[in-house]
Amino acid sequence: MKVLAAMSGGVDSAVAAARAVDAGHEVVGVHLALSRMPGTLRTGSRGCCTIEDSRDAWRACEKLGIPYYTWDFSERFAEDVVQDFVDEYAAGRTPNPCMRCNERIKFAALLEKALALGFDAVCTGHYAKVVEGEQGLELHRAADWAKDQSYVLGVLTAEQLSHSLFPLADTPSKEQVRAEAAERGLTVATKPDSHDICFIPDGDTRGWLAERVEMSEGQILDAQGQVLGTHPGAQAFTVGQRKGLNIGRPAADGKPRFVLEVRPKDNTVVVGPREMLAVDRVAGIRPSWAGAPVSEEATGDWFDCHLQVRAHGDPVPARARVEQGSDQLPDDVTPVGATAAGSAGVRWVIELHEPLQGVAPGQTAVLYQGTRVLGQATIDSAVNSARLGDAVQG
Incomplete structure (x- = not known):
């Protein structure tokens, strides 16, 4: 199989590419240049798109003996991720830029270009698993729940899953990945993980927004x-x-x-x-299924699930149903903090078995059944039905 390995310059993508080579695939490495003016050096573990990262990606590909390219996706990234981040904050919502990057860059723009060039799949260092289920391909949590990244991949569709390769899916720990990188002689073996928002490397989100909003x-x-x-x-x-x-x-x-x-x-x-941050009912707009939808989609019946609203948050038990052509919560609750992003299209209504704190419009609601990712939606409103709007919530 001809595989395009997305090389971030970190240890995970390097080991994932190495495993793809070991599996006998024809692998080509590519680093995505997401900024026209990247910083020359990382700041600790902040950022993932610097010149230093591109050099680390090149060195990893050289060690693995695979071709290396840099693709300029900066214009697409600026429009689809950075500007979306600004627009969402300007509207009073809390966006997840990593989710948007996976949705619109790594598994849309990158995959689209890869398929056009004759590649069969895109390989990344994400900790998640694609398995063949009864109704087709499914996205599941990785073996290492501490590093599981299935949440940020909840935006992937069945078609995208069919062209995705996650070689780290069954790795029991990040320590094993680092040890393997060291054994392979990869210089990124001890490189710190990147975190926070890559295009705000100093971590000052408020200061960064003040210049743009x-x-x-x-x-x-x-x-x-x-x-x-x-x-x-x-x-x-x-x-x-x-x-x-x-x-x-x-x-x-x-x-x-x-x-x-x-x-x-x-x-x-x-x-x-x-x-007063606690909510027990959430409405999600612009939903998508990570594979085949649940059978209750067609009937509108409730189905049991778990809800996760942060990349490393705990999943909480809930039930959900699909509403067709509705832009209002049921009459028995008063929505507070609802955004203007709602539409008359399909949406999810999710009832939590126990209240959850700090749920904000703009966050991504990802639904699970066991280890399986059902799909995701953008949170449009979150309420506490017991108070019926007696107090303001987010």
Whole structure:
């Protein structure tokens, strides 16, 4: 099989490419240049798209004896990932840029180009597994749950899964990957993992956004609407945030406050105690299935599942159903923090068996059944049905 190995310059993609070579595939390595002006050096473990990373990818391919290329995807990345990130924050939502990068760059633009050039599959260092199920290909968690990355791959479709290769799927630990890299003589064996947002390498998301999103001073309110202070711009806050509120005086009960809601239209931020972050019903828009959909899709019946809303968050038991042509939550709940992104198309309604804290519009809801990824949707609203809107939520 002719395989295009996406080489980030890290240890995972290098070992994944090596295993693809060992499996007898015809492998070609490619590093994606996602910025026209990349930094020359990484900052600790921040960033993954620097000149240093491209050189590490080249050295790994040289060691493996496979061809190496650099493809310029910077324009597509700037439009589909960076600008999307800015637009979502400007609208008061909390986006996941890694999810967008996988959806629109690595498994859309890259895979599309790979297939056009005659490749059969794209190989990456993601920790996830593709298996053949009764209804076709399925996406599952990796053997190492601590490193599992199936959440950020929940956007993949059945067609994309058929052209995806994840050689690290059954590896029991990251330590084993590093040991294997060292045995192979790969210089990235001890290289730190990248984290945070690659296009904000210094980690200052608020400062970065301030240069790209027009912000103005607004009010910080409590759940009852009382003014507690001011902020430099609502778009710089996200639901669940505790630090950086600068209210200046403690709550009456002495407990810390958290961001409950961001209202970009009137430029206000609503804060309150941690318990008010808890939600038990979520609505998701723009859903997609990672493989064949569940049978209940056609009937609209509830199906049991687990919901995960963060890349390394714990899955929580829930039930979900598919709604056709609805842009409202059921009448028995009052949606608070709903975005303007909803449409009259298909959406998911998800009921949690126990409340979950810090769920924000814009986050990605990924549904699981056991280790299988069912699919994903963008969270449009999250509510606590027991309070019926008595307090503001995110």
